[in-house]
Amino acid sequence: MATVTFDHVWKRYSGDVVAVQDLNLDIRDEEFLVLVGPSGCGKTTSLRMIAGLEEVTDGTLKIGERVVNDLAPKDRDVAMVFQSYALYPHMSVRDNLSFGLKLRKVPKPEIERRVQEAAKILDLGALLDRKPKQLSGGQRQRVALGRAIVREPAVFLMDEPLSNLDAKLRAQTRAQILRLHQRLATTFVYVTHDQIEAMTMGSRIAVMSAGLLQQVGPPQELYDHPINKFVAGFIGSPAMNFIEMTASRSDGKVQLTSQDFTFPVPDRLRESVAALSGNTVTVGIRPEHLELGEAKPGDATLRATTDVVEYLGDEEQIHLRAGETEIIALVNSSARVRPGDVLELRVPIDRVHMFDDQSGLSLTSRELAAA
Amino acid sequence: MDPRLITAVIVVVGVPAVLVGYIVATEQLLRLAPERVKPRIRPWLWLLPAFAFLFVFLVYPTIRTFIYSLQNSAGTEWVGLRNYFWFFGSSGALDALLNNVIWVVLLTGLVLGFGVLIAVLVDRVRYESVAKSVIFLPLAISGTAASVIWLFMFSYQPPGVAQTGTLNAIVTSVGVAPVTYLQTSAFRFNTIMLIIVMAWMWTGFGMVIISAALKGINPELLEAARVDGASEWQVFRRITFPLLGPTLAVVSTTVTITALKAFDIVYVMTNGAYNTNVIANEMWQEMFNFGNFAHGSAVAIVLMVAIIPVMAFNIQRFRAQEAIR
Numbered sequence: 090m091a092t093v094t095f096d097h098v099w100k101r102y103s104g105d106v107v108a109v110q111d112l113n114l115d116i117r118d119e120e121f122l123v124l125v126g127p128s129g130c131g132k133t134t135s136l137r138m139i140a141g142l143e144e145v146t147d148g149t150l151k152i153g154e155r156v157v158n159d160l161a162p163k164d165r166d167v168a169m170v171f172q173s174y175a176l177y178p179h180m181s182v183r184d185n186l187s188f189g190l191k192l193r194k195v196p197k198p199e200i201e202r203r204v205q206e207a208a209k210i211l212d213l214g215a216l217l218d219r220k221p222k223q224l225s226g227g228q229r230q231r232v233a234l235g236r237a238i239v240r241e242p243a244v245f246l247m248d249e250p251l252s253n254l255d256a257k258l259r260a261q262t263r264a265q266i267l268r269l270h271q272r273l274a275t276t277f278v279y280v281t282h283d284q285i286e287a288m289t290m291g292s293r294i295a296v297m298s299a300g301l302l303q304q305v306g307p308p309q310e311l312y313d314h315p316i317n318k319f320v321a322g323f324i325g326s327p328a329m330n331f332i333e334m335t336a337s338r339s340d341g342k343v344q345l346t347s348q349d350f351t352f353p354v355p356d357r358l359r360e361s362v363a364a365l366s367g368n369t370v371t372v373g374i375r376p377e378h379l380e381l382g383e384a385k386p387g388d389a390t391l392r393a394t395t396d397v398v399e400y401l402g403d404e405e406q407i408h409l410r411a412g413e414t415e416i417i418a419l420v421n422s423s424a425r426v427r428p429g430d431v432l433e434l435r436v437p438i439d440r441v442h443m444f445d446d447q448s449g450l451s452l453t454s455r456e457l458a459a460a
Numbered sequence: 461m462d463p464r465l466i467t468a469v470i471v472v473v474g475v476p477a478v479l480v481g482y483i484v485a486t487e488q489l490l491r492l493a494p495e496r497v498k499p500r501i502r503p504w505l506w507l508l509p510a511f512a513f514l515f516v517f518l519v520y521p522t523i524r525t526f527i528y529s530l531q532n533s534a535g536t537e538w539v540g541l542r543n544y545f546w547f548f549g550s551s552g553a554l555d556a557l558l559n560n561v562i563w564v565v566l567l568t569g570l571v572l573g574f575g576v577l578i579a580v581l582v583d584r585v586r587y588e589s590v591a592k593s594v595i596f597l598p599l600a601i602s603g604t605a606a607s608v609i610w611l612f613m614f615s616y617q618p619p620g621v622a623q624t625g626t627l628n629a630i631v632t633s634v635g636v637a638p639v640t641y642l643q644t645s646a647f648r649f650n651t652i653m654l655i656i657v658m659a660w661m662w663t664g665f666g667m668v669i670i671s672a673a674l675k676g677i678n679p680e681l682l683e684a685a686r687v688d689g690a691s692e693w694q695v696f697r698r699i700t701f702p703l704l705g706p707t708l709a710v711v712s713t714t715v716t717i718t719a720l721k722a723f724d725i726v727y728v729m730t731n732g733a734y735n736t737n738v739i740a741n742e743m744w745q746e747m748f749n750f751g752n753f754a755h756g757s758a759v760a761i762v763l764m765v766a767i768i769p770v771m772a773f774n775i776q777r778f779r780a781q782e783a784i785r
Binding site for chain 1: 678680681683684685686687688689690691694698699702703705
């Protein structure tokens with residue numbers, strides 16, 4: 090059980106390639122922290138620095154109270170589940186599980202006890218004498234988890250452990266890992282590029298992009314109050330709609346206009362939008378917040394033509410087009426929208442996000458932080 | 461024009477022309493065959509020239525050699541196994557056999573040991589391909605040339621005279637008496653020196669193959685072992701080395717066969733003198749020095765029989781490898 094602390098950590102490779110820039114992140118004891126971001130954002134590098142598989146170029150990395158910058162992986166008391174599972178092909182499942190314990194000279198009965206326990210938790214009992222080659226993908230994945238469990242480490246590190254599983258197995262294993270986290274009550278650091286995995290699993294999520302940490306927080310916070318355009322677009326599925334509009338102020342009225350739409354600005358954002366008068370403001374609307382039907386006073390509306398409809402059972406994902414703008418809306422499937430339909434969509438203006446086009450920062454969150 | 465040039469042109473142009481002619485002719489003939497049997501006949505027709513060459517240059521000579529080995533040296537009467545009795549009763553031949561055993565053990569050990577060591581080391585340096593090329597280079601040299609190079613290395617002059625041999629120049633420069641590398645047969649010292657020459661040539665071969673296998677190991681396996689608590693040595697011993705197993709088997713069988721067939725280095729450097737003889741050189745001497753084709757053939761058959769189990773193991777290994785893929 091331990092915390093992990095990144096204090097101004099940098100990772101540079103030769104040739105001035107910066108993988109991780111000035112990372113400051115406190116991973117709390119027993120928390121399930123998900124590092125998420127597109128490929129190449131530095132999330133795996135950060136995880137590998139915790140494991141000791143990458144050197145820290147600059148800054149301090151601590152596990153618990155111990156600075157681990159120069160500590161070999163074997164001395165860090167962490168266990169890692171790799172994307173490829175990295176099971177030792179020449180060893181049986183039993184030997185794969187006990188390898189780390191044997192190296193640490195754990196007494197034989199204790200090894201046996203831990204292996205049996207892990208096998209029970211992960212339902213590996215019947216597979217202990219098989220070689221990795223004789224296992225299915227899901228079974229290999231469980232052995233990889235088991236190899237981490239038996240170690241009883243201070244921190245669990247997982248590098249995209251579900252990406253090689255099919256959709257159904259992935260959902261099952263997701264729940265299995267969460268159950269494991271509850272049961273073991275240990276710090277988990279989990280890397281994924283899949284925001285759904287991040288949202289469903291993380292007690293907190295750290296979003297990274299281009300080597301920079303963008304925002305850290307519980308899933309709800311990232312969803313409701315993304316700090317910038319990147320986080321807003323990355324978290325949530327389907328992704329947030331962005332519409333570029335121009336801020337203007339005329340006879341005391343502040344509004345946003347584009348070629349196709351005009352939005353009123355809610356009172357709480359009047360000041361900040363007015364300050365950007367004449368500049369571009371990106372308006373962000375989550376597809377699930379758009380509603381079919383007539384506008385109430387004070388709300389904005391979007392008028393757009395239906396392009397394609399994806400039926401999802403309970404809901405329909407509608408792709409719409411209004412002039413140059415493409416919009417996705419998620420509505421109740423009872424509406425039975427058809428391609429070609431011209432729809433009037435109500436935009437609940439209180440749930441709309443606005444971003445300074447220059448900095449990408451959210452005007453909405455800034456307002457919130459000030460309050 | 462030089463008649464040799466004409467011969468060369470005929471060979472270069474003629475041989476492919478005959479083969480192309482053969483293929484064109486068989487394809488023409490195939491048209492006459494019913495559609496259903498064509499795919500079954502065609503591969504055999506294409507393989508036939510290869511089989512023919514194999515028979516004429518390998519199978520037939522082997523059979524002839526075996527027959528010679530059962531006849532007297534003039535080939536006029538059958539003598540049963542007398543030539544083999546001679547082989548196993550002759551101290552010279554048995555000495556050569558013993559030397560071959562030393563060759564097999566030591567050459568395989570050296571090539572595997574240095575092959576693994578260098579493959580692991582070059583994996584960690586920046587100019588890997590350059591380093592590998594340099595170490596692989598001796599294999600491209602003919603055994604004869606390598607022997608000549610090493611004759612200079614081992615060259616001996618009596619004490620007091622300037623040493624022209626590299627090794628003795630070094631040895632005498634630190635005040636030690638010059639060493640007769642190729643003439644000292646105690647503890648088979650000279651045979652070991654000859655094996656070092658062969659190892660110098662073949663280490664590159666082992667290194668290249670082992671290096672390729674090393675690169676085929678998923679680096680995440682090694683990282684997993686490190687996180688699991690293994691030191692670098694334990695990673696090598698518990699993960700890398702076992703995973704190299706099949707490759708090491710292939711290299712060692714190949715080198716074993718090379719050691720059993722060792723000839724050129726011995727022939728050029730000592731010609732078997734001072735107890736350095738090996739089976740292949742014994743065969744050569746029986747055949748061409750003493751003109752005893754019967755003895756020579758018997759030695760050849762002994763050599764072949766010695767190689768068969770290694771070869772069989774190699775093929776079986778290869779099949780097992782293929783099955784894994």
